[in-house]
Amino acid sequence: MQHTAPSLRTRVRRKPQRGHYDPATIAAIIDTALICQIAFNQGDSxxxxxxxxxxxxxALYIHGANNSRLTQTLLDSDCSVCIAHVDGLVMARSAFHHSMNFRSVVIYGRFVAVNAPDEKKTALTAFVEHVSPGRAALVRPPSDxxxxxxxxxxxALNEAAAKIRNWGVEDDATDxxxxxxxxxxxxxxxxxxxxxxxxxxxxxPTALPEWLIS
Amino acid sequence: MQHTAPSLRTRVRRKPQRGHYDPATIAAIIDTALICQIAFNQGDSxxxxxxxxxxxxxALYIHGANNSRLTQTLLDSDCSVCIAHVDGLVMARSAFHHSMNFRSVVIYGRFVAVNAPDEKKTALTAFVEHVSPGRAALVRPPSDxxxxxxxxxxxALNEAAAKIRNWGVEDDATDxxxxxxxxxxxxxxxxxxxxxxxxxxxxxPTALPEWLIS
Structure with missing residues (x-):
């Protein structure tokens, strides 16, 4: 297990005991996500x-229309990607100690285009399998x-950090x-x-990922 | 209902028929969210x-420790905030036409600090009520x-756009x-x-928001 951040900007500074840097932990959080949020600069914003x-x-993959702003801009500059799952509401006896249980990943880097047709097909097949295991073989594959x-x-996931809170209430003794x-x-x-x-x-019924039905 | 984007950068360009700009639609999406993602620049990243x-x-509210990077940096520069709910997996007969139903909001602007004690208390009470209606009166309120x-x-929510997909499969007739x-x-x-x-x-049991239990 990797205990240190791969870079200064991935080091969890706020509540560092919640930080995780090992690839397996990061992969597990990504694998129960359907979407991510991407931060990037374009124009003045x-x-x-x-x-x-x-x-x-x-590696994390995304896709989009060839002419979309997102896919074009991301190839030209670094970005930050966030995936966050809220796993629970932590209800304390004081307003102040309320919290949420969560698993999040933040990734830094630059996307690269997957242009080779075979790698593109493999990646898109993996996307269909991610949302519905076994489905790729049943549907019409993409045309040229x-x-x-x-x-x-x-x-690439080589500059990423996870942050996890997965425990109970932490009330003051006096509360x-x-x-x-x-x-x-x-x-x-x-x-x-x-x-x-x-x-x-x-x-x-078996055509859904276990983490959405179990 | 507001049909036009409040600014150029909030105009939904990709699939504009999915764009919504009326405050009620935007508020409803925020009100079923527990977290948002915030894009901002700090240092070289x-x-x-x-x-x-x-x-x-x-207005959208967030909170954090007074000495946290996020809350300090956000007061000094513009940011973009995203809230996204995945509402469904749209399973088509071709790999290409698979999609997701979703409701998302993107907000642009700059956060301001809520310093007046009364407004701060009111905002934090609203946060407890958001995750558990009726709870604020039962827990210990924040100390000074x-x-x-x-x-x-x-x-402020005056520069925001929503994007919604909430319909069924759109397969090619030949599939x-x-x-x-x-x-x-x-x-x-x-x-x-x-x-x-x-x-x-x-x-x-009634102490949870309807959208989490119904």
Whole structure:
């Protein structure tokens, strides 16, 4: 396990005991994400935009239309990517000690374009498999025109940090007699009842990632 | 309803039919969020950090330790704030037409410090009420020292845009005979069984926001 930050800017300074730098911890947080937020500068502004993401090996992938602002700008400058899951509401006996349990990752670096058709296809297949394991083999694969119109971008995970809070209430000793419920309300993202498109084949319950259904 | 973007940088350019600029739509998306991501520049880097947020009136609020990098830096430069909810996996018959249903808001501007003790108290009370309606009256309110150690920051919502996708599969007509399930798998954030702290009073089921339990 890696205990030190890979760079000064990834070092968790606020509450450093919550910082984690080992690749397995970072990968696990990314692998239960559907979207990330990307901070980048363009023109006179800093921007924060959400986009779908997935991981293959030691890189984060995103995709978009070839002519989109996001995919074009990201190739020209460094960015910061954030993924954050809220796992629980920590309800303390004082307003001050309320908190949230969470798992987050922040990544720094510059995206590179995935241009080789084989790598692009592999990455897009991994995206379909990320949202629905086993599905890539069942759907129509991308046509050459669809592939050409899609930009796939890859960001190395070698400058990343995770931050995790996953414990209970930390009340002041003098507050413990306050007669209010205190504890953690766990939160999770969960799949509901699938809504079938007209004429679709039967839904297969196993076709969702375990972390969305278990 | 406001149909035009409040500024050039908030105009939704990619798929503009998904853009919304009316305050009620923007407020509703913020009001079902627990965290936002903030993009800002500091030193030689752009950063993307998550933090808890809530809304009062026409402003977004965040808080943090008075000596934290985030709260200090944000007062000195413009930022961009993103809130994004993934509402569903849109499973098409082709890999290319897979999509996600989502509601997102992007806000531009500069945070200002909330220094007046009364406004600070009101804002922090609203935060407790946001995560647990009715709870602020039951817990110990912040002491003067706790208030002094907490920075509360406010960002006006007058330069913001929402983007929403909330419909079904859009397959090519030539793909409709592919024998694979297609449709939308709705996703939502949901509260699980509360985990009581030792010695805590009984949990009140109504003490959670409707959007986390219904």
């Amino acid at each position: 800093v921007h924060c935009l959400p986009t779908a993401c997935w991981r293959v090996g030691d 025109a669809e592939l050409a119109g899609t930009a796939v971008l890859r960001l 413990l007699d306050i007669p209010v419920w205190a504890g953690v309300v766990p939160l999770r993202q969960h799949a509901g009842q699938p809504e079938s498109d007209a004429g679709a084949a039967e839904f297969t | 752009v950063h993307c950090l998550p933090t808890a947020c809530w809304r009062v009136g026409d 020292a706790e208030l002094a150690g907490t920075a509360v920051l406010r960002l 409709l005979d592919i024998p694979v399930w297609a449709g939308v798998v709705p996703l939502r954030q949901h509260a699980g069984q509360p985990e009581s702290d030792a010695g805590a009073a009984e949990f009140t």
